[in-house]
Amino acid sequence: xxxxxxxxxxxxxxxxxxxxxxxxxxxxxxxxxxxxxxxxxxxxxxxxxxxxxxxxxxxxxxxxxxxxxxxxxxxxxxxxxxxxxxxxxxxxxxxxxxxxxxxxxxxxxxxxxxxxxxxxxxxxxxxxxxxxxxxxxxxxxxxxxxxxxxxxxxxxxxxxxxxxxxxxxxxxxxxxxxxxxxxxxxxxxxxxxxxxxxxxxxxxxxxxxxxxxxxxxxxxxxxxxxxxxxxxxxxxxxxxxxxxxxxxxxxxxxxxxxxxxxxxxxxxxxxxxxxxxxxxxxxxxxxxxxxxxxxxxxxxxxxxxxxxxxxxxxxxxxxxxxxxxxxxxxxxxxxxxxxxxxxxxxxxxxxxxxxxxxxxxxxxxxxxxxxxxxxxxxxxxxxxxxxxxxxxxxxxxxxxxxxxxxxxxxxxxxxxxxxxxxxxxxxxxxxxxxxxxxxxxxxxxxxxxxxxxxxxxxxxxxxxxxxxxxxxxxxxxxxxxxxxxxxxxxxxxxxxxxxxxxxxxxxxxxxxxxxxxxxxxxxxxxxxxxxxxxxxxxxxxxxxxxx
Ligand code: FAD
Ligand code: SIN
Numbered sequence: 001x002x003x004x005x006x007x008x009x010x011x012x013x014x015x016x017x018x019x020x021x022x023x024x025x026x027x028x029x030x031x032x033x034x035x036x037x038x039x040x041x042x043x044x045x046x047x048x049x050x051x052x053x054x055x056x057x058x059x060x061x062x063x064x065x066x067x068x069x070x071x072x073x074x075x076x077x078x079x080x081x082x083x084x085x086x087x088x089x090x091x092x093x094x095x096x097x098x099x100x101x102x103x104x105x106x107x108x109x110x111x112x113x114x115x116x117x118x119x120x121x122x123x124x125x126x127x128x129x130x131x132x133x134x135x136x137x138x139x140x141x142x143x144x145x146x147x148x149x150x151x152x153x154x155x156x157x158x159x160x161x162x163x164x165x166x167x168x169x170x171x172x173x174x175x176x177x178x179x180x181x182x183x184x185x186x187x188x189x190x191x192x193x194x195x196x197x198x199x200x201x202x203x204x205x206x207x208x209x210x211x212x213x214x215x216x217x218x219x220x221x222x223x224x225x226x227x228x229x230x231x232x233x234x235x236x237x238x239x240x241x242x243x244x245x246x247x248x249x250x251x252x253x254x255x256x257x258x259x260x261x262x263x264x265x266x267x268x269x270x271x272x273x274x275x276x277x278x279x280x281x282x283x284x285x286x287x288x289x290x291x292x293x294x295x296x297x298x299x300x301x302x303x304x305x306x307x308x309x310x311x312x313x314x315x316x317x318x319x320x321x322x323x324x325x326x327x328x329x330x331x332x333x334x335x336x337x338x339x340x341x342x343x344x345x346x347x348x349x350x351x352x353x354x355x356x357x358x359x360x361x362x363x364x365x366x367x368x369x370x371x372x373x374x375x376x377x378x379x380x381x382x383x384x385x386x387x388x389x390x391x392x393x394x395x396x397x398x399x400x401x402x403x404x405x406x407x408x409x410x411x412x413x414x415x416x417x418x419x420x421x422x423x424x425x426x427x428x429x430x431x432x433x434x435x436x437x438x439x440x441x442x443x444x445x446x447x448x449x450x451x452x453x454x455x456x457x458x459x460x461x462x463x464x465x466x467x468x469x470x471x472x473x474x475x476x477x478x479x480x481x482x483x484x485x486x487x488x489x490x491x492x493x494x495x496x497x498x499x500x501x502x503x504x505x506x507x508x509x510x511x512x513x514x515x516x517x518x519x520x521x522x523x524x525x526x527x528x529x530x531x532x533x534x535x536x537x538x539x540x541x542x543x544x545x546x547x
Contacts, residue, residue, distance in 0.1 A: 015193050022044045024201065029056075030047075041160065047166075048187070049165070049166065051155075059147075085385055092398075095398075103400060128286075129264075129287070141261065164186075170276035172200060200371070204222035207353045209450075212348035212454040223492045224356075234357075238503045240512055248345065258344055262313050262344075263287060269312075333502065341462075354392060356372065356378035358380045360371075363402060470502060477495065528545045
């Protein structure tokens with residue numbers, strides 16, 4: 001099923017660019033890691049869109065750090081473990097909370113403007129399933145822009161960093177048993193490029209674009225996970241996809257997130273008939289863990305035969321809402337909703353992938369020279385369900401750890417440029433096709449895939465639906481041919497959808513973000529991870545008990 005494309009090639013017509021490290025991805029994970037690497041090495045940062053086209057840019061709520069009196073790393077640890085429903089890797093969570101204040105201080109030193117009160121103290125907000133107010137904000141509701149704009153400014157003025165925007169990475173290059181670069185194509189000219197380096201860091205973000213309704217940017221198609229898998233790296237926990245409870249479907253069809261922080265400020269959820277309902281599902285009502293709120297909303301939508309519920313924040317003044325949530329206020333206002341007077345229609349949307357490329361707490365994948373950080377990676381820090389505002393923290397904490405580890409490779413001199421013609425990479429026909437512009441797979445397949453994933457592999461799953469999705473995806477992977485980078489992106493979407501579906505079929509229980517109507521209970525014997533790895537043209541499935 002997964003044909004091994006790999007054999008030698010003479011690189012005809014391909015521009016080769018040598019550097020120390022290639023970082024694929026310019027979100028907060030990639031940008032922070034690149035800056036750290038650049039202290040000692042030359043770095044190329046590649047993004048398939050413009051540098052700011054990322055999920056990081058869209059982050060609203062904040063970044064978690066136990067800073068308030070009465071809070072502690074231990075409490076943050078406990079909340080993260082509880083949200084993770086028995087599948088967090090305790091070593092990773094310990095690293096996350098222990099490194100957090102140090103990394104936040106670094107962001108402050110770099111010039112990130114976290115919101116402060118009139119006394120000049122950092123403001124801390126509360127979000128669902130956090131036992132304390134510990135969410136640092138920026139610009140009210142635009143933490144992502146607040147952090148990423150500063151990192152990008154630093155990257156642009158850094159002499160050790162070279163930037164390639166609108167460059168789509170397709171697959172990894174091998175040299176012996178290690179990864180030594182990445183193949184890509186310039187999206188504008190169609191010219192192939194090979195970045196050759198001592199280490200490749202994948203920071204390619206999430207997968208939520210495989211669903212019809214998603215809070216993610218259009219490029220969240222799981223490319224890094226697909227590339228790493230093709231290169232032989234294990235992927236893990238793919239069944240755990242987080243659905244954000246409150247997304248607004250705008251008139252133009254675009255999905256816009258209504259931050260959890262709105263519920264943190266007292267926003268309540270009501271159904272079509274005007275009843276508040278979340279207290280029926282959890283003692284913490286609107287501030288219950290995200291998976292519980294999403295399922296509660298989903299059930300109310302079914303019960304009331306309506307495609308939405310409503311978020312009511314009208315008890316807050318217009319002035320407060322405009323300054324606390326400037327982006328949300330304006331976006332809703334432009335969509336015809338004055339949130340100080342009207343309820344916001346919301347429904348759940350695919351938001352975050354807890355699973356990804358399996359790594360340790362240094363971003364190492366098990367393949368020499370290949371690292372992964374941020375949402376594309378999985379070191380088990382989020383378990384089966386991520387706690388709100390822990391993702392950006394994950395990006396900077398493990399980005400820094402990964403850079404430290406990767407720099408150890410720096411002193412190794414393993415590449416002889418003369419030998420570069422012998423690198424292994426996908427076959428010649430694949431190579432030649434990159435520049436072409438036919439759209440065999442895109443369009444229709446993507447549309448059907450998104451519908452099937454939403455219907456069958458969404459918030460509530462069962463064997464029959466999962467099997468339907470699995471059969472569809474399998475047939476498309478086997479029969480489709482790729483002709484251009486858009487097709488490879490579609491192929492990646494099919495591949496990561498297959499991983500989610502296959503893992504969801506195997507996990508015969510409900511846990512965290514994975515809910516099976518036919519297996520509604522959480523089972524002790526399933527306190528383990530599902531790992532998928534390419535073996536020839538097959539997928540090998542193994543399970544590992546949680547650490
Ligand atoms: P991204 O920021 O998504 O960056 C991915 C990068 O990879 C991009 O530069 C892209 O161009 C590049 N890339 C991908 N594929 C390729 C390829 N084939 N070739 C070349 N480049 C490629 N988390 C929080 O902690 N707090 C929040 O408040 C919060 N709010 C959120 C709000 C929204 C609407 C969304 C969508 C997410 C939110 N999250 C939040 C989650 C968090 O923003 C993301 O998990 C995090 O930003 C991921 O960062 P990243 O660097 O791993 O990936
Ligand atoms: C939000 O602001 O609700 C998103 C926070 C997150 O995904 O961590």
